[in-house]
Amino acid sequence: MKIDSKPLRYAHAEGHTDVCYSENGQNIITCGNDGDVRIWVDIDDDDPNSHCVGESAVSVCYKEKRLYVATDNHAVQAYTYPAFDKDGIVTRFTASVTQIKSTNKIEALGCTSENMEAKICSLEGGAPLFVMKEHTGPVLSIAICPHMKYASTACGDGKLRVWDIDTQKIVKEISCVPKINTFYAAKVLCRMDFEPTEGKYLAYPNNREIILLDCESWGQRMAFTHNLIKCAISQCVFSPCGEYLAGSTVAGQIAVWETGSGTCTGIIEHPTSHNVSAMAWNPKGNGVLAYCDVAGQLGMLVNCYGKDSSKFGADSEDIEMVERDNDDGDVVDDLIENYESDDDNAISLEKIKNETLGITKEREQDESRPASRRDTPAPATVPPQPPFQPSATPVHLEHRYMCWNDIGIVRCHTQENGESTIDVEFHDTNLHHGIHLNNYLNHTMASLSSTVVALACETPSKLVCISLVGSSKEWSASMPDTEEILCIAAASGLVACGTNARLLRLFTPLGTQRQVISLAGPVVTLGGFNTTVFAVYHSTDPGLSDQHLAMDIIAINGRQVRSKTVALPLSPSSRLTWLGATDAGAVTACDSAGTLRLYDVASALWMPLCDTHAHARGASDTWFIVSVSETTQKVRAILCRGASFPATVPKPIVSELPIQIPLCELDTEKSQYEEQLVRWAHTTADVDVKTARETALKLFALACRSEIEQRALELMELLKDDRLLPLAAKYASRLGRVHLADKLTNLAETWEKDDKLNVAQNSHFTELDTQETYDVTNAEEDLNASLIIPQKVKEKKLEAETSLKPVPIKSSPGRARNIFKKQASSTKNGPSPLSLTERTLVEVHNPADASENDDPLTPIGSETFVDWFTRNKSVLETQNPGLGPSELTRHGIKLFKTVQGKNAASSENGPKRKLDEDSNGTDPVVSNAPKQSKLSSFAFQKKDK
Incomplete structure (x- = not known):
């Protein structure tokens, strides 16, 4: 009988969900991100008993008619069962509790936390029996031997440690855990388990297989895997009898093996491929396995073990058997297919095939090596990084940041009834006032620039933008039926969105569709600056531990579109966490290892600017980057203690980290000058x-x-x-x-x-x-x-x-100028605009004055001394090379007064007579000579007398 899967059903809100059974196996107990603990009679129970324990509940464990729950106040709270009354606190931590675990044969609880500690506590509370403190990252899981002799912990620093409880020392250390900074960012939880009857073996997940260790020699005894398993296994758990072992992957696959023979009895695919967060066997021993996923759903597998499951072992496509020689197998298959007879001996070929190629081969393998281990499968790759929004917090949070950059903050608040609102706060209130709107379309993505607020949702996929220029007009664009928006970016001159069709759609801030561009891989994230968009996507499939990302820099200038494709470097075994632009427009990217890099367009190279982890105090502390400034040489970021994102309340404080090129020996004076x-x-x-x-x-x-x-x-x-x-x-x-x-x-x-x-x-x-x-x-x-x-x-x-200054407009003291009067030299060919200096620019705008004043030192019209000195500074320096700046200025003042006096004396007769002759007595007399005060005119007349 094959393994059967019952339909999934909603249990809790989206997020990490845990499950366990009561000791009699009659009830399923779950807890989730909504803060509720629910008690189910069966998976078909439509009205489970629900009890609220706080804002969130990470783990639950049943032990001796009591429930132990990891609440959001960093404590392990005990409740009576089934009355569900508070019955004391077992222990407390300084960070979130990640797992609570116990077995039937021990009278203790194993508790782990993000504060890099694990404890073995008494059921009645009090001082812990054993505290494991040698971790350098968040502790993800714990397992205790049924004889209370050994304990095992998996930590985010990449190590699985086996502890001797009596001596309180580490007896075994294995590198098998993916390194992470917080429990909530971990996909592989590395939940291990001791064999429940005698505790002789320890099973732990390692990439695509489960390793079985001998607890006496700590050597590897067996490895469980399957050719259908395509990604990392997250957790494993023994059945109550210890004869079967179940494991789950990050893609939702659940497999069951026989521990004696190593045969896989079946694999179940998750309907929505969500990561399985918890599994629990029914203690009745009836082969029922309950599980929960990160989407808050509860599922159940029945017939997980039983003798009938071995009969369908010949189905080689679904169930992995012992490997056989291809040539012999093909010959036997041909004989079976071509032989048709009603004689009972006809089935002897199948018997011979199973016996000779199966049992005999398995015996030979067992005799040739001490531990029955399968051939090593193909190396597994890490799952591709999903799309994300820079400077945004997880979508499943009730209160989250949708965007935080140097322009402002976009927050999303979701109430218990499902209603959602979005608040936009600007750092500079002179730019725009705050915006509050109802999130009717359930927007999950946001981006903010000085000209537009961009919002988007996946289903139905629609882009909504609020223009901040002018009267704040709102516009929207719906995607085609089969196309969904995965990430968006807003710049001052463009709005971009990347879709699952590997298309990059560009809009203007006011809603004009500007361009549609095909990307060379699945989009990861977007960034922008002015009229330039940075699109990051997967260039190839991920490797054994690294993501292979590339970036298209697409710049739009009028009708022209230019692009450049560059590889995006990442630290080993890390992923991209932030993408943005500096205040000068350079592309910057940060990975999960804390390295911030800048792309220099002139040299086409990436340069590391800052190691944010060097400024963190604890191993689980991270920096939430807001913006990067080249002008001030600072990185604005928020310190997140024990987490990868900040909380909305209270409002976090933004710190400034210095930009520093990681040269060698930075503690020396020479390297510090070189770095600058x-x-x-x-x-x-x-x-x-x-x-x-x-x-x-x-x-x-x-x-x-x-x-x-x-x-x-x-x-x-x-x-x-x-x-x-x-x-x-x-x-x-x-x-x-x-x-x-x-x-x-x-x-x-x-x-x-x-x-x-x-x-x-x-x-x-x-x-x-x-x-x-x-x-x-x-x-x-x-x-x-x-x-x-x-x-x-x-x-x-x-x-x-050499900045060009506008030419002062001549004053007309008599009346307005005749704008229709043609100039004699209006068609004169001037110099090329590309080689215009300030002086030639003035001459082009005043051709008549330039033709009359051959001397460049002669003031033009009512030109002031500052304009005259700026225009003739080079001439004066040539004529007087020995004068300094101050002496040259004083000389220029004297020369300007002299030239101005001569021009005023000659304007009494020359210009007036010329204007009278040109006007023929029809136009009034207009003089461009500078005006003199009454006192200066009187003194001039007195001197003539």
């Missing part, structure tokens, strides 16, 4: 050039004092700064390094020769050269740029020095 130079060169840091030169000079001084002249010379060649070179030569001469000073003096001439060769030989590739985000140029000064002075700082200074 490298960081300033590859990030848009708000650093003073003077400070950068001082740091470089200090590094040069350290090389000189260490008597390593070649390193000092190499440093100056690397920095390539003309202004720093004389300072370094002067310092070298003071230290008596005459040869070094001579080489530094001759270094400038060498640079001039090398510059010409570099310009001729080097050809820079063009990368996403859009105006909004990336600026990669091929100019000659870029090839010869200094390492310590970032190019972006130079460009800002250049713009500040």
